[in-house]
Amino acid sequence: MNWVLVPQAVVTGILNGGVIGLIALGVVMIYKSSEIFNFSQGHLLTLGVFLTWWFAGAKETGDELFNLPLVFAVLAAFIIAALIGFIIERVALRPMAGQPLLSIILMTLGLAQLLEGVINLTFGVQPRSNFPAPFPATESFKIPFSLAFNETIFLRKTLVATFIVAMLGTALLILFFRFTRTGLAMRATAEDHELARSIGISVPRVFGLSWAIAGIVAAAGGVLLAMQIGASPTLSTVVLVAFPAILLGGLESLPGAIIGGIAVGLAQGLVGASSLVVIRNSAAIAPYVLLLIIMFIRPEGLFGQKRIERI
Amino acid sequence: MDNAVYLSVENVNLAFGGTQALIDVSFNVSEGELLAIIGPNGAGKTSMLNCINSFYRPDKGRIIFKGHDLTRLSSHRVAPLGIARTFQNIALYTGMSVLENLMAARHVHMNHGMIAGALYFGRAQKEEVENRIVVEEIIDFLEIEHIRKAIVGALPYGLRKRVELGRALALEPKLLLLDEPMAGMNLEEKEDMARFILDIHELQGTTILLIEHDMGLVMDIAERVIVLDFGLKIAEGTPDEIKNNPTVIQAYLGEEFGASPPDVVSQ
Amino acid sequence: MAVLRPAGDFDRSYQQDMSFLRKPWHWVALFFSIGVVATSPYWGTPTIITTANRIGYWIIAVQGLNILTGYTGQISLGQAAFMLVGGYVSALSVTHLGVSTFLALPIAALGAGLVGLIFGLPSLRVKGFYLAMATLAAQFIIPWMTRYTFTDYLGGSDGIIPAPAPHIGDYVFNEPARYLHITLGALIITTFLAANISRSRLGRAFVAIRDNDLAAELLGVNLFGYKLRAFFIAAMYAGIAGALRAHSDQSIGTELGYDLIESILLLGMLVIGGLGTNLGPFLGASFVILLEEFSGFVGRNVAMMMPAEMTPRLLTSFRPIFFGLMLMIFLIFEPRGLAHRWQLFKAAWRLRPFSH
Numbered sequence A: 001m002n003w004v005l006v007p008q009a010v011v012t013g014i015l016n017g018g019v020i021g022l023i024a025l026g027v028v029m030i031y032k033s034s035e036i037f038n039f040s041q042g043h044l045l046t047l048g049v050f051l052t053w054w055f056a057g058a059k060e061t062g063d064e065l066f067n068l069p070l071v072f073a074v075l076a077a078f079i080i081a082a083l084i085g086f087i088i089e090r091v092a093l094r095p096m097a098g099q100p101l102l103s104i105i106l107m108t109l110g111l112a113q114l115l116e117g118v119i120n121l122t123f124g125v126q127p128r129s130n131f132p133a134p135f136p137a138t139e140s141f142k143i144p145f146s147l148a149f150n151e152t153i154f155l156r157k158t159l160v161a162t163f164i165v166a167m168l169g170t171a172l173l174i175l176f177f178r179f180t181r182t183g184l185a186m187r188a189t190a191e192d193h194e195l196a197r198s199i200g201i202s203v204p205r206v207f208g209l210s211w212a213i214a215g216i217v218a219a220a221g222g223v224l225l226a227m228q229i230g231a232s233p234t235l236s237t238v239v240l241v242a243f244p245a246i247l248l249g250g251l252e253s254l255p256g257a258i259i260g261g262i263a264v265g266l267a268q269g270l271v272g273a274s275s276l277v278v279i280r281n282s283a284a285i286a287p288y289v290l291l292l293i294i295m296f297i298r299p300e301g302l303f304g305q306k307r308i309e310r311i
Numbered sequence B: 001m002d003n004a005v006y007l008s009v010e011n012v013n014l015a016f017g018g019t020q021a022l023i024d025v026s027f028n029v030s031e032g033e034l035l036a037i038i039g040p041n042g043a044g045k046t047s048m049l050n051c052i053n054s055f056y057r058p059d060k061g062r063i064i065f066k067g068h069d070l071t072r073l074s075s076h077r078v079a080p081l082g083i084a085r086t087f088q089n090i091a092l093y094t095g096m097s098v099l100e101n102l103m104a105a106r107h108v109h110m111n112h113g114m115i116a117g118a119l120y121f122g123r124a125q126k127e128e129v130e131n132r133i134v135v136e137e138i139i140d141f142l143e144i145e146h147i148r149k150a151i152v153g154a155l156p157y158g159l160r161k162r163v164e165l166g167r168a169l170a171l172e173p174k175l176l177l178l179d180e181p182m183a184g185m186n187l188e189e190k191e192d193m194a195r196f197i198l199d200i201h202e203l204q205g206t207t208i209l210l211i212e213h214d215m216g217l218v219m220d221i222a223e224r225v226i227v228l229d230f231g232l233k234i235a236e237g238t239p240d241e242i243k244n245n246p247t248v249i250q251a252y253l254g255e256e257f258g259a260s261p262p263d264v265v266s267q
Numbered sequence C: 001m002a003v004l005r006p007a008g009d010f011d012r013s014y015q016q017d018m019s020f021l022r023k024p025w026h027w028v029a030l031f032f033s034i035g036v037v038a039t040s041p042y043w044g045t046p047t048i049i050t051t052a053n054r055i056g057y058w059i060i061a062v063q064g065l066n067i068l069t070g071y072t073g074q075i076s077l078g079q080a081a082f083m084l085v086g087g088y089v090s091a092l093s094v095t096h097l098g099v100s101t102f103l104a105l106p107i108a109a110l111g112a113g114l115v116g117l118i119f120g121l122p123s124l125r126v127k128g129f130y131l132a133m134a135t136l137a138a139q140f141i142i143p144w145m146t147r148y149t150f151t152d153y154l155g156g157s158d159g160i161i162p163a164p165a166p167h168i169g170d171y172v173f174n175e176p177a178r179y180l181h182i183t184l185g186a187l188i189i190t191t192f193l194a195a196n197i198s199r200s201r202l203g204r205a206f207v208a209i210r211d212n213d214l215a216a217e218l219l220g221v222n223l224f225g226y227k228l229r230a231f232f233i234a235a236m237y238a239g240i241a242g243a244l245r246a247h248s249d250q251s252i253g254t255e256l257g258y259d260l261i262e263s264i265l266l267l268g269m270l271v272i273g274g275l276g277t278n279l280g281p282f283l284g285a286s287f288v289i290l291l292e293e294f295s296g297f298v299g300r301n302v303a304m305m306m307p308a309e310m311t312p313r314l315l316t317s318f319r320p321i322f323f324g325l326m327l328m329i330f331l332i333f334e335p336r337g338l339a340h341r342w343q344l345f346k347a348a349w350r351l352r353p354f355s356h
């Protein structure tokens, strides 16, 4: 371990984890309402990124459709992402009701492939580094800290802003589920479909809605991610680290997703501070190794509930 | 009847979070006996069978079968001792045919391993044929020859119950655990099922532990009855004794959703 | 579908009832199809031969996945990674141990099988979706190992090491027209073994776990033991497929197409072909490989008609679109796959001309 690098790694790791958590949240939301694990979330995210990029305009390339300010571009992307989420649920997932787990997993994997092709076709395959961001990616706050490298911890402004927005988004979602009528209906559906139906909740509407919201959450996470690493079709694979975060948290817990995300960010940060090259190269698999360890210690995840099976 | 204790349940306690499913339940089963467990919904009957199967691990207590403490075994080690089971909510292998379901239950009676099976030579093929003969006999006994190659998922409910009994029999059990084998059947199907159970009991001398809600049937076929209520064993005795036991009558009459309390008395 | 056999068509013994090739014409059909493929170097075009060879080893990988996912019901998102293991083990056995490729194939199977066992261990604690995640972990961890560990042997992060073409004496199997016979031979063996597994004690235990794991356990099936066996066999098949592919390409490397997308492709082949059937892997792998060829053809032709800057996106988008769409269409309209279609077709044919 390179100890002087650890403080920076911890801080960056946690900040990165916020976005991973937000991305994980989108998957957990769908899972909670409909028990579908959406493997295409990464591609929804990439789609959201490119839509934003499209609306906001890429000044150098002339590929832009509109030259909207970032905020409006994001809003426009949200609307379309929600719509796409809604349509996906209606067209692809609804016919799958009652099918075995494998079929449903494969459906979202097939969907991911389809979206990948569509993204490649419409936006091209080359990465775009000119994603609009409120601050230049290099600006940072400098915090003096005696144990850190050069006695300073650097906080990149985009990263801090990203983390704050991710946390705000999460809080907003949790409040939505606690206090709004729709949110409560969605929670009731998550608990028990039959019961929800019997008290007059339209279960299909809730499914559609949760996919629409998941589309927005994905786009939001994607935009935050793209502000740091640019827009590219490979964003969908960057997102693969969000999957272990979900299981670490326990698959059905919203706060669990965030904590899982932070755990993943932290694990990735810490391996980066290692003095061994091999370990430093393991940022992409660190979350999965962590996941395997947790599976043996606490198979239901950190916040999941242990269920005793019945027969 | 042989009075030797065959299965002995000793002070079994089981809780799920706050609910006590079984409280200090003890009873014995003699070899060759047909014992029924009755009790209102949620009384802990299925949980009792699950403990015998070592599917649930009691918080306290022992279950001894032929010298083995079942509570210490992994669940898959119980069947080879000769304990077979049917389930309250049919748990067949839905994608297999009737024949395959029964053959699958011959698992514990077959020995050939992975390589022999993959080559399908010598021992493997011989065992397949031998076991197939046993299974065909059971199919004949249960009168399900006509559906032997049908996929069980597509069969009507009553037949599936019967196939499930067949699957349990294919294990050639010493002790047969039947969880509501006649639930949801019409009268004719019930009579068939009761006839099969009695035949198994009388012709093969199999010890049977039966859970059943239909009082009339229980009183007709069981030799001894145990009553559970809220996890407690509240009575034990011959059908006649149980019919007239005031605690039992109380338990059934006091039970809001009790399905057939009057039967207890009128039969 | 034996139910639909015409009257008067009986089996005279259990043995006969239990065999796959019940009629003389079954044998004729079998030898005829083997003969057609085996002689294809004499009548086929190079494209046909190359494609047939490719389909061959993909079928083997799907057969393995079929045992794990189709029969045992455990979803695996890591089958391609086990192919990678097989490819490396085989190539290294030939180049460093000096063994013949024909011996290297079973060694590769064993090596991949053992790695498969390790990644099957989580099945002790988790199942269903969580287990699928553990296999996804395999799909990331194994390529990471081949990229960053033992770089001297494995070639490093984008390194490629040679996998020599097999030879018997002076006859070198260094072109598809020759190599096809090795693939075909391996395929015949793997099919024979897979078919036997599916109809014997092991196969029934697998399907029991898939259809009702808890009941299977209470009826004496050791869940963990049998799941591990399924993981082992599936990875062995992947190992053979990977080794065949490596020696056919004469090279093996992490970046040569053993990624998550290939694992997904394998699952897609299985579903499109028909889960839990012996015919499924043949139909599914052929269908998907041909679909890929077709996507490539469409992409190239559209690209020629469009401006040059469109070329990269056209070449990369048809494959995922066609595959994704096909998979979705099958899942919605024919979740039992092509094998089921074939059964229906056969049943209708038998009852002709009174099929309604």
Ligand SMILES: Nc1ncnc2c1ncn2[C@@H]1O[C@H](COP(=O)(O)OP(=O)(O)OP(=O)(O)O)[C@@H](O)[C@H]1O
Residues within 6 Å of the ligand: A308, A309, A310, B016, B019, B020, B021, B039, B040, B041, B042, B043, B044, B045, B046, B047, B048, B088
């Ligand atoms: N796996 C489990 N997790 C939580 N609670 C359980 C579980 N299994 C049983 N219980 C509880 O234990 C109690 C006894 O259940 P059990 O299924 O044994 O009753 P039963 O007598 O078989 O009822 P029924 O006639 O409805 O089948 C019930 O309160 C039930 O809710």
Ligand SMILES: [Mg+2]
Residues within 6 Å of the ligand: B045, B046, B047, B088
């Ligand atoms: Mg019960």
